[in-house]
Amino acid sequence: MSARLPLKQWPASLWLAFVLAVLFALGMILPLAWLVRSSLMELGQIFIFPPQWIPDPFAWSNYPDALTTIPFLHYLWNTLVILVPTVIGTVLTTTMAAFGFSRLEWPGRDAVFNILLATLMLPFVTTLIPTFLWWSKMGLTNTPWPLVVPHWFGADVFFIFLLRQFFRTIPRELDDAAILDGANPLQVLWHVIVPLSKPALITVAILSGLASWNDFLDPLIYLQDSSQFTLALGLSEFTGLYTSQWHLLMAAATVVVVPVLVLFFLAQRYFVESITLSGIKG
Amino acid sequence: MLSAEAIEIAAAAPRPVAPARHLPRHRGQLAWAALFVGPAVFGFLFFKLVPILASFVIALTNWTVANTPSFVGSANFERLLADRLFWKSLGVTAYYAAFSVPASMAFALLLAMLLNQKLPGQRLFRTIFYLPSVMPVIVTSVLWLWMFNPDLGLLNALLADIGLPKAHWIYSEGGAIPSLVFMSIWHVGPMMIIFLAGLQGVPRTLYEAVEIDGGGALARFRHVTLPMLTPTILFNLVISTIGALQTFTQSYVMTDGGPNNASLFMVFYIYRTAFKDTNMGYASALAWVLFVIIAAISFLLLKTSNRWVYYEGGNR
Numbered sequence: 001m002s003a004r005l006p007l008k009q010w011p012a013s014l015w016l017a018f019v020l021a022v023l024f025a026l027g028m029i030l031p032l033a034w035l036v037r038s039s040l041m042e043l044g045q046i047f048i049f050p051p052q053w054i055p056d057p058f059a060w061s062n063y064p065d066a067l068t069t070i071p072f073l074h075y076l077w078n079t080l081v082i083l084v085p086t087v088i089g090t091v092l093t094t095t096m097a098a099f100g101f102s103r104l105e106w107p108g109r110d111a112v113f114n115i116l117l118a119t120l121m122l123p124f125v126t127t128l129i130p131t132f133l134w135w136s137k138m139g140l141t142n143t144p145w146p147l148v149v150p151h152w153f154g155a156d157v158f159f160i161f162l163l164r165q166f167f168r169t170i171p172r173e174l175d176d177a178a179i180l181d182g183a184n185p186l187q188v189l190w191h192v193i194v195p196l197s198k199p200a201l202i203t204v205a206i207l208s209g210l211a212s213w214n215d216f217l218d219p220l221i222y223l224q225d226s227s228q229f230t231l232a233l234g235l236s237e238f239t240g241l242y243t244s245q246w247h248l249l250m251a252a253a254t255v256v257v258v259p260v261l262v263l264f265f266l267a268q269r270y271f272v273e274s275i276t277l278s279g280i281k282g
Numbered sequence: 283m284l285s286a287e288a289i290e291i292a293a294a295a296p297r298p299v300a301p302a303r304h305l306p307r308h309r310g311q312l313a314w315a316a317l318f319v320g321p322a323v324f325g326f327l328f329f330k331l332v333p334i335l336a337s338f339v340i341a342l343t344n345w346t347v348a349n350t351p352s353f354v355g356s357a358n359f360e361r362l363l364a365d366r367l368f369w370k371s372l373g374v375t376a377y378y379a380a381f382s383v384p385a386s387m388a389f390a391l392l393l394a395m396l397l398n399q400k401l402p403g404q405r406l407f408r409t410i411f412y413l414p415s416v417m418p419v420i421v422t423s424v425l426w427l428w429m430f431n432p433d434l435g436l437l438n439a440l441l442a443d444i445g446l447p448k449a450h451w452i453y454s455e456g457g458a459i460p461s462l463v464f465m466s467i468w469h470v471g472p473m474m475i476i477f478l479a480g481l482q483g484v485p486r487t488l489y490e491a492v493e494i495d496g497g498g499a500l501a502r503f504r505h506v507t508l509p510m511l512t513p514t515i516l517f518n519l520v521i522s523t524i525g526a527l528q529t530f531t532q533s534y535v536m537t538d539g540g541p542n543n544a545s546l547f548m549v550f551y552i553y554r555t556a557f558k559d560t561n562m563g564y565a566s567a568l569a570w571v572l573f574v575i576i577a578a579i580s581f582l583l584l585k586t587s588n589r590w591v592y593y594e595g596g597n598r
Binding site for chain 1: 311312314315317318319321322323324325326328329330332333334336337340393396397399401402403406407408409410411412413414416417418419420421424425426427428429431433434436439442443468471475499524527528530531534535549552553556557562565566569570572573576577580
């Protein structure tokens with residue numbers, strides 16, 4: 001393995017690749033450094049050109065300032081009220097559906113699955129208008145319902161696909177053994193499939209939580225009342241209101257992104273595996 | 283651990299095999315199936331199929347908040363053909379997709395090939411390359427808005443460092459889309475991982491064969507890597523094209539469709555028509571046009587793919 005070679009024996013091509021990788025890594029990390037640097041500067045220092053990199057002094061007070069300019073805790077609560085039931089509903093219904101599409105035999109199964117899969121190509125904006133009109137007629141805009149309910153009805157077709165791929169790798173003999181013992185499909189799912197699929201289920205939970213945290217368009221459409229805003233929406237509102245307060249804006253943006261980065265570092269392998277899991281390859 | 287192996291099997295598994303006949307199944311499988319897939323099928327009917335049809339019906343009406351909807355036939359579609367902004371938004375969206383899709387695919391492939399070299403610090407590189415892709419699009423939009431700032435932004439500071447004049451980035455009519463394309467290549471994480479999985483599936487023996495024939499790095503890339511990656515390229519191409527055609531948040535947060543409609547993406551125009559001008563009928567007509575365009579492009583890409591996509595097990 002080339003990685004084990006001592007430096008002096010590296011071929012030129014490996015050096016070239018390494019230098020390129022370092023350059024790209026620096027380039028990709030630069031915007032994040034800029035984000036943090038701006039979030040810790042006083043406004044006066046931000047307005048110096050050419051820009052300086054090191055805050056002087058470190059304006060830690062930007063964070064409390066930013067978090068009181070917008071009702072941060074309130075928005076965090078609103079975000080979690082949507083996120084938690086979304087993740088539960090997603091994991092529950094995509095697991096059930098994936099089981100139904102991989103372990104049960106019923107006429108038309110694969111055709112139905114392919115139709116569901118095809119909806120991945122459906123642009124969200126085309127179904128958005130009638131769906132919005134319906135929720136609004138029900139008087140449920142400005143509540144978490146329109147944002148949560150679809151996830152209890154298999155809106156996340158990609159996750160169904162992912163779990164179905166994963167379930168197929170579990171030997172059918174295990175099901176059969178359980179069935180011989182008198183287990184019904186629900187028991188097979190719970191006692192055989194779920195314990196063996198934990199990594200895949202965690203992946204789905206993480207990706208669905210991340211999508212909910214990051215979601216912007218759905219809250220924008222359904223939550224017009226600022227008392228219902230999520231963090232993403234609150235940040236957008238903040239951008240519109242305080243365009244020149246870059247230091248506070250960057251502090252608020254940092255706060256929104258930090259939980260995502262922490263989750264990413266803790267659970268990185270699940271992000272990467274989700275893609276390998278789907279069986280997409282050359 | 284089971285997981286890692288299972289995933290490798292999943293990755294290596296051939297396409298669906300006919301379900302093997304195992305023990306005789308419960309007679310009541312259909313009832314169980316209804317329980318298991320019922321919610322998803324109901325969701326498909328209620329949140330996808332009915333809305334897509336309803337959207338078409340609404341497109342045939344004059345539906346605003348102010349009046350009672352009335353049936354107007356194809357009037358919305360006729361209006362659209364004469365709507366300068368519609369054509370503008372179509373052009374903007376196509377322009378963006380035509381550049382951001384190839385640019386981000388090429389960059390993703392380049393990063394994947396670097397990661398595939400087994401460099402020291404490979405895991406750290408992978409983390410850094412992937413990192414921007416997990417950030418909320420609202421945060422990246424706000425951050426890049428600040429980086430594009432002509433007077434105080436990072437990008438003009440970098441230009442100044444190498445002695446170039448200030449650019450106006452998203453604030454100039456000609457610069458808006460190129461700037462957003464540049465921003466788009468920052469989010470190539472998932473595509474990069476998919477390419478990496480593809481690269482790892484290329485048999486080493488093929489590279490050795492090229493070497494025996496005296497081919498260099500370029501020959502390896504052209505005659506082994508690229509052909510073997512075509513299925514992966516097709517997948518990334520379809521997914522990223524569909525995504526690029528639905529760009530919204532950047533124009534909403536950063537440019538408000540401007541300057542002078544230079545970044546009036548279709549989805550942004552539809553959003554504005556539906557939720558600012560509350561013209562649901564016309565917005566639905568626009569949304570249907572986008573739907574047809576996306577369906578047609580996906581169909582064409584998949585249909586023509588057998589001319590250039592190579593499947594190891596023979597063409598399907």
